[in-house]
Amino acid sequence: MKSKAAISIILFITPIFVACSQDVKLKQYIAKGEELYLANCIHCHQADGSGLAAVIPPVNSDFSIKNKAFSICVIKNGLQGEIEVEGQTYNGNMPSVAFTDLELAELITYLNNSWGKQESITTISEVEDALKNCR
């Protein structure tokens, strides 16, 4: 009887614990990602993620959710040439920065959970997979 109660308590608590630590991890990624964004991206993409007219594309749209792998490659390798974001064509030059896989995960997690967006965490293994297929 006692052990049954203990098991049911464990069964009940474990998911909460896992959910909580996921939540803490998500918050950590967002906080680290924000730091990286402020240091490396804000000049161009702006504090509100709106970019600059038809010169620099916005990062506050769900482009980086729908095209996550591509966006990870862009942040890692930079980008030149024409690209369409939210119906607008851009032809600029984004410089590359030697981010680690963890930093890339934090950055993309930040982008995809800011300015009203709510996606889940992007893991390091997702980043590794994306980087294998960069063009």
Added chain:
Amino acid sequence: MKNSILIIIAVFSLSCSSIRKKEVLPVLGRYEVIEKTIDGKKTYDSIPHTIADFSFLNQDSMIVDNDFLKGKAYIADFFFTSCPTICPTMKKQLLRVFDKYKHEKDFAILSHTIDPKHDTIPLLKDFSERLGVTGGNWHFLYGTQEEIYSIGEKSYMLIAGEDSSAPGGYIHSGAFILVDDQKRVRGIYDGTDVDQVNILLIELDLLLNEIKSRN
């Protein structure tokens, strides 16, 4: 009860008067003392620093010079189209100014590229169109490196007090310099700071009213 209301009113009106805004913008920069001879007598006059004469081409290959700017106030800034640091933010803020004043005939924005090797006139044209600047009073100015540095260091940045010994150093100040119809500097604002640009928008109205009362 009555007393406390009076106190509240008194405090309120005091605090209001202490945040009274400027009514006339100051003339900035060092004054120069010049010697004059009037009726055979030597007199001294102090005149404010003014922006030296210049002539540049804009994105439509039109000449922008002192003649063109007669009777106008303008904002000057320095940038280059491929700048990865503060320039996009400055342009974002200038767009706010442009959106409000693009039809104002007594006003212009002069954005000098400091990278004429890369920023040719066609490229400036393309850049201005991408910013959404067409048919307004925002001019993207092209000149030789020497011309730009000369006007930048001698006329504008002396006033901003920037260290101009480092080549291009002053450019990264991100300053918006407000000049009146008599080539005098009337305000300097940090073009990367939303709050400073809010102040600029208020003070520009003051200056435009001053110019209208003169004309």
